[in-house]
Amino acid sequence: MKRVVSARHTLLGHAFVLIALLIVLSLTTVLAIIHHVEAEPRSRQMAQLLTSVVNLTRAAMLSSDPIWRDALLAELRDAEDMHVELAEASDVIEPLPARPPELQHMAEHVRASLGERTRVTLARNGEAGLWVSFFIGEDEFWVGLPRERIEHPLSRLLVVLAGVVLLFALLGAYLIARRVAQPLKQLAQAAGQVGKGEMPMPMAEQGSSEVIELTRAFNRMASDLSAHERERALVLAGISHDLRTPLTRVRLAAELSKESDLREGLNADVDQMETIISQFLDYARLDENEAAAPTDLAALLRVTAAQFEARAKSIRLEIPDLPEIELRPMLLRRAIANLLDNAIKYGGGDIVLGVTLGTAEVVITVSDRGAGIAASQREAAKRPFVRLNAARSDTGGAGLGLAIVERAARLHGGRFDLQAADTGGLLAMFSLPLGE
Numbered sequence: 001m002k003r004v005v006s007a008r009h010t011l012l013g014h015a016f017v018l019i020a021l022l023i024v025l026s027l028t029t030v031l032a033i034i035h036h037v038e039a040e041p042r043s044r045q046m047a048q049l050l051t052s053v054v055n056l057t058r059a060a061m062l063s064s065d066p067i068w069r070d071a072l073l074a075e076l077r078d079a080e081d082m083h084v085e086l087a088e089a090s091d092v093i094e095p096l097p098a099r100p101p102e103l104q105h106m107a108e109h110v111r112a113s114l115g116e117r118t119r120v121t122l123a124r125n126g127e128a129g130l131w132v133s134f135f136i137g138e139d140e141f142w143v144g145l146p147r148e149r150i151e152h153p154l155s156r157l158l159v160v161l162a163g164v165v166l167l168f169a170l171l172g173a174y175l176i177a178r179r180v181a182q183p184l185k186q187l188a189q190a191a192g193q194v195g196k197g198e199m200p201m202p203m204a205e206q207g208s209s210e211v212i213e214l215t216r217a218f219n220r221m222a223s224d225l226s227a228h229e230r231e232r233a234l235v236l237a238g239i240s241h242d243l244r245t246p247l248t249r250v251r252l253a254a255e256l257s258k259e260s261d262l263r264e265g266l267n268a269d270v271d272q273m274e275t276i277i278s279q280f281l282d283y284a285r286l287d288e289n290e291a292a293a294p295t296d297l298a299a300l301l302r303v304t305a306a307q308f309e310a311r312a313k314s315i316r317l318e319i320p321d322l323p324e325i326e327l328r329p330m331l332l333r334r335a336i337a338n339l340l341d342n343a344i345k346y347g348g349g350d351i352v353l354g355v356t357l358g359t360a361e362v363v364i365t366v367s368d369r370g371a372g373i374a375a376s377q378r379e380a381a382k383r384p385f386v387r388l389n390a391a392r393s394d395t396g397g398a399g400l401g402l403a404i405v406e407r408a409a410r411l412h413g414g415r416f417d418l419q420a421a422d423t424g425g426l427l428a429m430f431s432l433p434l435g436e
Contacts, residue, residue: 012185015177023169031162043102047109050145054114054134057084057143061136083144087133091142093121122147183211187218199226243277290331294324297332297355297362297432304333305353308340315340318354325362327412327432335408336364338401339428343368347425361414362432368425378418382406405430 057076061084064072076082096103107120110132119133129144183206190200202219205212247270254266298319305315336353343351347368356363373381384403402418405428409416414431421427 010181010185012177012181015180016174019173019177020170023166023173027162027166027169031159040105043105044109046102046106047113050106050110050120050130050132051113053082053145054132054143057082057141058134058136061141081146083129083142085142085144087140087142092125093119093131094123096120096122179207183207183215187215190218190222194222194225243273247273247277290328292326292328295327295329295332296322297325297327297364298322300329300333301336301353301355301364304336305340307337308344308351311349312340312344312351313349315351315353318352320355320357322355322357322362325432325434331408331411332432335405335430336366338405339366339430342401342428343370343426346370350423352423359434361434364430364432365427366430367421367423367427369421369423370425372420372424372426373418375420381418382416 060072061069073084076084096107098104103122110120111118114132114134117133117135119131121131122128124131124142124144127144128147130147131142131144133140133142135141186203190203193200199222202222203215205215205219207215250266251270254263254270257263257266298321301319302317305317309315340351340353343349343366347370350369352365352367354365354367356365382402382405384400402416406416409430409432413433415429417429417431419427419429
């Protein structure tokens with residue numbers, strides 16, 4: 001079954017998150033420092049601007065003829081977008097917000113210059129703007145300016161520029177993380193192929209010196225494994241082939257023997273040795289180069305089971321309707337045949353061959369009513385040349401039957417597990433992943 005790995009658990013995800021976090025923290029720190037350094041001078045600058053506007057407005061109103069004062073105020077409103085109005089007792093003003101703190105600092109500087117009775121607000125009678133009060137005698141007036149007049153445009157521009165810089169930095173972080181993770185991802189995929197018994201093509205040796213060295217070592221390892229595998233197959237096949245000739249002579253001599261007990265004993269020994277040789281040959285070649293093809297799994301299992309009906313006490317099939325599945329038919333047939341053969345030899349011959357179809361895999365099960373295998377010995381039983389010493393320890397094989405099944409499952413990208421059956425015997429589970 002193909003394991004789904006979330007992005008945050010991959011090397012690319014880890015590297016990108018760490019680099020992005022470093023960039024965000026660094027940029028946030030820089031903006032905080034700039035804001036802190038700029039805040040006090042900016043609040044003083046805004047206070048001086050407001051103080052100058054109020055002083056000039058008061059001077060203009062004091063020096064102007066009362067007859068022309070309304071015209072002066074209208075001119076200020078039209079030309080400078082500045083409102084000068086007489087304060088009323090019914091005026092509704094909102095207190096300055098606590099943030100940003102520059103507004104509070106600015107108001108303090110304005111009151112220090114114009115007097116403690118000076119009021120500053122951002123909304124008067126529901127009309128937004130920056131309103132500052134001043135006095136001419138006992139009359140209080142309001143001067144209203146658009147907030148854009150006194151707000152520093154650099155702050156918003158700085159945020160926009162910081163956002164652009166952050167986007168480019170995150171893009172760069174992704175490209176850097178991807179460049180680091182891509183060769184390792186390719187190595188992981190190639191290692192997975194080796195784990196399935198496939199020999200990948202040599203990987204390109206490129207990138208940093210460490211990655212090149214790692215790739216070179218992996219290519220060397222894969223080449224050595226391939227060479228050792230070929231040598232192992234040749235040795236097993238050669239030995240097995242060479243043994244057949246003397247075995248044939250022994251069988252012929254046994255047939256010519258007049259003593260029936262000796263003849264039967266020799267024939268039994270020859271049959272046993274030929275079984276062992278067949279296992280050697282099966283394990284040596286194991287159809288590793290067989291191409292996967294869409295296969296009717298149900299039909300394959302029925303045909304394989306039919307070959308063992310004469311030897312078994314009973315074989316019950318629990319095979320539902322199945323879609324065609326991508327698999328290596330010869331390889332799978334040999335694996336299922338080994339499971340059925342083991343169930344006949346060691347499980348009493350009452351066999352149930354079943355199939356369970358899931359969303360991501362199909363599981364083939366073979367259960368018997370024999371003595372089973374102890375939980376502590378099940379993993380060892382799947383290793384080559386391991387023969388158990390309990391009820392399954394006759395001399396009819398070389399300890400390769402379950403090893404062949406285990407290897408076939410690995411070559412299919414699946415799993416082979418042994419469990420205790422509900423009937424008391426052994427339950428063999430051969431899992432095949434379903435294609436996407």
